[in-house]
Amino acid sequence: MPKQVDHHERREAIAGALWRIVDQQGWARATMREVAREAGVSLGQLQHYFSSRAEMLAFAMEYASQQTRARVERGLAELDHPPHPRDVLRLVLTEMLPLRPEARATSRMNAAYVLEAMHDPALKRQVGTGLRDGRSMVERLIRQALDEGHIPPGRDPGVETDLLLALTGLATLLELDVVEPQAALRAVDQHLDRLFGPPS
């Protein structure tokens, strides 16, 4: 390894190590010491990049969000052009659920992050901003689908946005084997059918 290691690259490697620990062993195990060990750096080196566990977590979540956005982008590229708004919303929602290993890691990171954020004002601002941005993006998609007549008139875009985001509650049910992946997808499709009307 060259002496001059790329700062950004090493931060990403550390985020990856944190991510593996959270996915496989849980958030409680993700101490600074354990993450340093997994990333193959000393505790001092780790502290050079992140002064606290909360700071490390904030970076790892930003990284996880980037990964989710990249998965959504790849999914969008596979849809019709222009894509049907139902397909776009389905993609955004299902990429937030632990239906595949990649999305499972993000979902677990997210659960840990949300729990920590409830009691950490700085994290709460960060995650709140991220979620409100996500909410605005979904609301824009729903307003556009209403304007273009894909969604029957009279639906309240704010309420429909909250309902759609509420379905991320399926993540917990999936993680704990209360709901099977196929059943989660049926529930999502049932909800979208009711929002858009059945596919034409």
Next chain:
Amino acid sequence: MPKQVDHHERREAIAGALWRIVDQQGWARATMREVAREAGVSLGQLQHYFSSRAEMLAFAMEYASQQTRARVERGLAELDHPPHPRDVLRLVLTEMLPLRPEARATSRMNAAYVLEAMHDPALKRQVGTGLRDGRSMVERLIRQALDEGHIPPGRDPGVETDLLLALTGLATLLELDVVEPQAALRAVDQHLDRLFGPPS
């Protein structure tokens, strides 16, 4: 304090102490040592009741579930007799959301517990069993409402049950101020309107 302290009572006092710490400071702070301090017992005394943090958490969750059931029971007593199934489902769902301080504590306990359960097979069995029991109860209510004609025929009770439980995803959105309590209730009502048809 008499020497002979009621075992059950002290366990409940310890669960209460754990619960306050989780509500106010977060799960990461709820170590055995911190809970002993908050409950006013020695670490040795605490270990006499709970041999591990996971065991203490399992008991506290059972206690939180009892509190939730008690709140639902009290709410049921205030409904018409016989209650409309829509009102029953609305009560069950809203008592799972952090809309009031009491329910907020339960909801935070639950989030911590679920996160821990993802990586602890014994906890996962316990929480999974609890959630599957809850799911069965909701499905029975929906089947009965279908049989009695409150819900339009042709709805799939399994899918409708999963969709209703998925709305517990509102808990996170409420905790992080992404959705306001009134908006969460509007979303719940919109969903129930669509399931039952508008109130007659």
